[in-house]
Amino acid sequence: MTDPQPSAKRVLLAAPRGYCAGVDRAVVTVEKALELYGPPVYVRKQIVHNKHVVSTLERRGAIFVDETDEVPEGATVVFSAHGVAPVVHDEARALSLKTIDATCPLVTKVHREAVRFADEDYDILLIGHEGHEEVVGTSGEAPEHITIVDNPDAVEHVEVRDPDKVVWLSQTTLSVDETMETVRRLRAKFPRLQDPPSDDICYATQNRQLAVKQMAPDTDLMIVVGSRNSSNSVRLVEVALEHGARAGHLVDYADEIDEAWLDGVTTVGVTSGASVPEVLVREVLDRLAARGYADVHAVTAAEESLSFSLPMEIRKDLKARGQSDRAAAAGGALH
Numbered sequence: 001m002t003d004p005q006p007s008a009k010r011v012l013l014a015a016p017r018g019y020c021a022g023v024d025r026a027v028v029t030v031e032k033a034l035e036l037y038g039p040p041v042y043v044r045k046q047i048v049h050n051k052h053v054v055s056t057l058e059r060r061g062a063i064f065v066d067e068t069d070e071v072p073e074g075a076t077v078v079f080s081a082h083g084v085a086p087v088v089h090d091e092a093r094a095l096s097l098k099t100i101d102a103t104c105p106l107v108t109k110v111h112r113e114a115v116r117f118a119d120e121d122y123d124i125l126l127i128g129h130e131g132h133e134e135v136v137g138t139s140g141e142a143p144e145h146i147t148i149v150d151n152p153d154a155v156e157h158v159e160v161r162d163p164d165k166v167v168w169l170s171q172t173t174l175s176v177d178e179t180m181e182t183v184r185r186l187r188a189k190f191p192r193l194q195d196p197p198s199d200d201i202c203y204a205t206q207n208r209q210l211a212v213k214q215m216a217p218d219t220d221l222m223i224v225v226g227s228r229n230s231s232n233s234v235r236l237v238e239v240a241l242e243h244g245a246r247a248g249h250l251v252d253y254a255d256e257i258d259e260a261w262l263d264g265v266t267t268v269g270v271t272s273g274a275s276v277p278e279v280l281v282r283e284v285l286d287r288l289a290a291r292g293y294a295d296v297h298a299v300t301a302a303e304e305s306l307s308f309s310l311p312m313e314i315r316k317d318l319k320a321r322g323q324s325d326r327a328a329a330a331g332g333a334l335h
Helices: 021-037 051-060 086-094 105-119 133-139 152-157 176-189 203-218 231-242 278-289 312-320
Strands: 010-015 041-044 062-065 076-079 098-101 123-127 146-149 166-170 221-225 248-251 267-272 296-300
Touching (some): 021 041, 021 312, 133 146, 166 176, 203 221, 203 267, 231 267
Parallel strands (some): 010 267, 010 296, 041 062, 076 098
């Protein structure tokens, strides 16, 4: 394939993009729960941070609630991919709820790390955004041991009991570069700072950011498909601008693209957050093609093949009915 002329309109399409294994598992969990138990199935918080996914599941009979006490006694409730604090499990037991835990296994790993280090009496510096559901859930595992560090500038205000017993953990959907800068500043302040046993920022977040970094220098406009409450989607716009894209915007749907964004634009980058079904990306590509951007070039930063088993409760009930207990392939749900 020859390189396009500089004046030719084109799209650089990121790969990987869209659904990660944890999101796919969570969405399929709600779909299977609706099939197995019939509507309504309650879901505490948004199952994943995507407007289209939530509205589609609502039409199928899912009811999304903010707090556990909004679920009728004895009903079925799914916990979102972002995880919950132990107190939420206690609340569910008190209401005799049938619980299905769709927490992403990579988030569960961070929870276990928090419990382990708290048991060893470490101060835990949790790098993440105050109020984000994942951070609330992780903090709830050991609130007396955890201090949230929102960004690099917050480091100067961090205090610990013993600088020889301090470890950092992180939210799984952060900017890799900003997180490493926060860690650098923490280590300058606490030289004995320990690292987590393995990387907390999930593989999908890192891979999607890597693709954007590769595309950004050649991109006049970066369009990220994703919702505004999706941390990893918001980060993709930031990463694009930090690495050379002249402009960047976050959209839920193709019809949110402003025609003015395309003025004077030769190369449009397109990617999507880890909670975005591929159908929404295809609609963006169709809209761009209709405006002369039909030449699409893939930019592949990594190959992904990871998948997760569905939650134990769902697998057990599917098996009892002789149905498959496998999650759909990543990106396959809600097409």
